[in-house]
Amino acid sequence: MIASVIVDVPAKQIDRTFDYQVPENLQSVVQRGIRVVVPFGPRKIQGFILGIKEESSVKKLKLIEEVVDIEPVLNEELMSLSEWLTEQTLCYRISALQVMLPAAMKAKYNKFFHLLEDVDIPSHIRELFQKESPLTWKTADEQHALKDLQELIKQRKVEVKYVVRQSGNVKKKRFVEINGQLTVDDIPANAKKQKLIMEHLNRHDGKMSVAELKEAAGTTSAVIKTMIDNGYLKEFFSEQYRDPFAERTFEKTEHFTLTPDQKNAITPILEKVNQYEQQTFLLHGVTGSGKTEIYLQTIDQVLKQNRQAIMLVPEISLTPQMVQRFKGRFGNQVAVMHSGLSVGEKYDEWRKIHRGEVNVVVGARSAIFAPFKKLGVIIIDEEHETSYKQEDSPRYHARDVAIERSNRHGCPVILGSATPSLESFARAKKGNYQLLELEYRMNQQDLPEVRVIDMREELREGNRSMFSRDLLTEIEKRIEKKEQVVLFLNRRGYSSFIMCRDCGTVMQCPHCEVSLTYHRSKESMKCHYCGHEEYVPNTCPECESEHIRYFGTGTQKVEEELFKLMPHVKTIRMDVDTTSKKGSHEKLLDVFGRGEADILLGTQMIAKGLDFPNITLVGVLSADTMLHLPDFRASEKTFQLLTQVSGRAGRHEKPGEVIIQTYTPEHFSIELAKSQNYEWFYQKEMMMRKAAQYPPFYYLSLITLSHENVNKAAGVCNEIADILKSRLSDQSIILGPVASPIARIQDKYRYQCIIKYKREPELKNLLKKILDQYSDTGKDAVTIHIDVQPYIMM
C-alpha cells in the first residue's frame, strides 16, 4: 500500500505529491484527508495524504513514520475544494490545505541532539548533555555548541532527531471521584477536611473537578493528594472545551414577525433552501431594515432540515451584540470563530464543527472553510467589506469560496449589504445574482439627517481646529440633554507622522518607503510594514532644527483637543492602542453602553455594529482622508464608510443627526452619502469605472516583483510585462511596469504590473508559466507575487 503525500513545505519544487510506503500496522487507518508524519530528506515533517494506490513509479520508497489523525481532518468536499483553491489563486497545494484548518493544527518542528557515545567528547559538550538530554537546538545554539556538535555527528557520537509537534492541544481538566472500596467511615476521626471532601463529592454523584472541589471544601490540593495516595479517591482527566462565552448566559430569543418587505425578500430564499438549489442572492437593505432577522429565519429553516449554516461577518463587527443574537436564537448549536479568540479557543470551536456538535458557525473570513457536511445556506453579511479578501497566500475571496461551496452542496448564498460592492450589484443587475431589496427601515424611522460641513469655509473664517463650529455646538447640545455622541476619525492612509517644520523633512523608515507613525505612549516612531521602531529625535537629522512636531490627526490628538475645549466631557477612545488587549474592545463598549461616557471617539472599528439607543449625533471628522488614496475603489470605500457611520445615529426612538466634515463637499461620494442614495452612487461610480476601465468592467490581476536591487526588480518586471504583451489579446491592457505604491518594504524594492482584461481564457495558464519561470529560490532571485483579483493594489 502506497500513499501520495503533500508535505508541509511551501516551495515551488515541493509543490507535488511524494509517495510513501504504508507500514502494515497503519494500513487500516491511512486514508485520503488524514495527516501523517513522514521522513523527508534528513528531517521529519508533516503531510496530508491525497490518495492511496498500489504502485509507484519511484523505486525506493520510505515508510510513513506515523499518523496524526485517526479520521480525516478534511472531508472529501474540502479536499477537492483545496484543489480548486490552488487552481484559482495560484497558490501551493499545501497552503490551500493549511488555510482550511485552525492555526493550532499547524505542525511545529523541533530538533534534538541525542548523545550516543559518552567517551572522548569535549567536556563542555558533556556538561550540556548532563543538564539537558536530549539537548534542544535552541540551547545548543545559545551555548554556541552547534559547531562542535556537527563534528560529533560526523564521528557518530551524536545524533540529530527531528520531532514533529502538534501545537493544538486538547484542554484537559483534572477530576477526582470516590474510589469505592473505602468509605467515609474509614477516614481517621481527626481528618476533618477529608470527611468534608467526601461529603461534597457525595453531593455531586461522587465526582467533581479538582478546582471546584478545592473551592467548595475550602481546602488545598495537599489534602486531595493524600486522599488519592491513600486510595479514597482516584483522579481522571476529562476533555474540555475552552468556552470563551462561559460566563455569559444567553437569553433565548424568538422569531420576530416579518414586515411585508422582509417577507418578500425571504420567500425566494426559502424556496431555494427547500429545493436544495444553488442561487446567489444579493440582499440590499439600508441599515436598520432588518437583514439580520432574515438571516436568522433562513438559518432556522435550514436547521429544521438537519442541515448547517455558515454566517460570515467582517472581523471588526463580530461584536458581543452580534454573537448574542445568534447564541440567543440557536443556543449551543452555534460555534463562533474570530480573531479575538485564542488559538486554543479557535481550535475547540473548530472541533465542535468537525464532530458535528454544532450546526451554525458565525465567524470571520476563514470560517468559510468550516467542515460542515450538509450546508443549507451560506450568508455573507456586509459583503462589500474588503476583509473578506485574504491578502496573503492563498489570496482568496470568501465570496468566491462561498459560491463554489454552495454549488457543491446545492444551497443558496446570501450576500447582504446596505452598500453592496459595485461588482456584486452589477452582477445582480445582470441577473447573475438575484437582487432582493429591503427599502424600508423596520420601525419606520427616518434615516438620520446628514449635514456636510465645508472645512475650507471654516478655515477661511479663522477656525483652524479640527472641529467645525457647528459640530462643537451640536456636541454641547447633546451633552446637555444627556445624550451620547460618536466621533469617527477616518485614519486609514493618513496617520500621525513626524515632520521638521523648518526643512519639511518627514521621518521615514530606513527599510521601507513609508513615513513612520508617531506613537505617543512610547515617544517613538514605528513602521507599520516592517515593525522598525526608533525614538523621536530631538533635532532634525537633515537640518538640525529643533522644530520637530507630529502632524496628522491621530485619535490621541483629537482626544487632547477635545479635552482642551470641553474639559467636563468624558470621552472613550477606541483605536488599536486602547483595544489591543483581549476583551478591552468589549469592555469599552460596555462602559459607553451604560452611559458612563458622553463621547465615543474611534477609528474604523466603531463604524459597524454599534447599536445604542442614546446615540443621537455622529460626527465624521474628516470624510475625505481616504478619497485621495491611489486606489480606484477610494470613492466606493468613502461612500460605504460614510453610509455605515451615519447608520449609527438615531437607531431607536430619538431622532439622529450626522455631521460630516470635509474639504471636498462637492465630491459625489460625499454628496450622495449625505442623501444615502445608493442607486445614484452606483450609476455615477459605474460611469467612472467604465471610463477608467476598472472592475466591474474589467478583471484585474496584479504581479509584484521585489528585490534588494531596484534595477533587478524593474528589469524582471519589464520582462514579464513583455511576455504578457506578446501573449495576451489586444483587448487587454497591461499597466506597468511601475514602482508599487509602496516602493520599498524591508529593504526590497517593489515593481508591479497590472493586467486589465475582459476575457482571457489562457491567462491563468500563462500566469502559472510565469510563476514557474520566475520563482527561483536562489540567493539573488527576485520574489514574485501574483494576486488574481487583488483588492489592495500595494
Place this chain on the structure above:
DNA sequence: AGCACGCCGACT
C-alpha cells in the same frame, strides 16, 4: 524551505 554535497580563497 532545509540540508548536504562540492568546488575555490585565507589561514595554521
Place this chain on the structure above:
DNA sequence: GTCGGCGTGCTC
C-alpha cells in the same frame, strides 16, 4: 596543505 565560504541540487 586544510578550513570553511556559500553556490547547486535534491527531498518519495
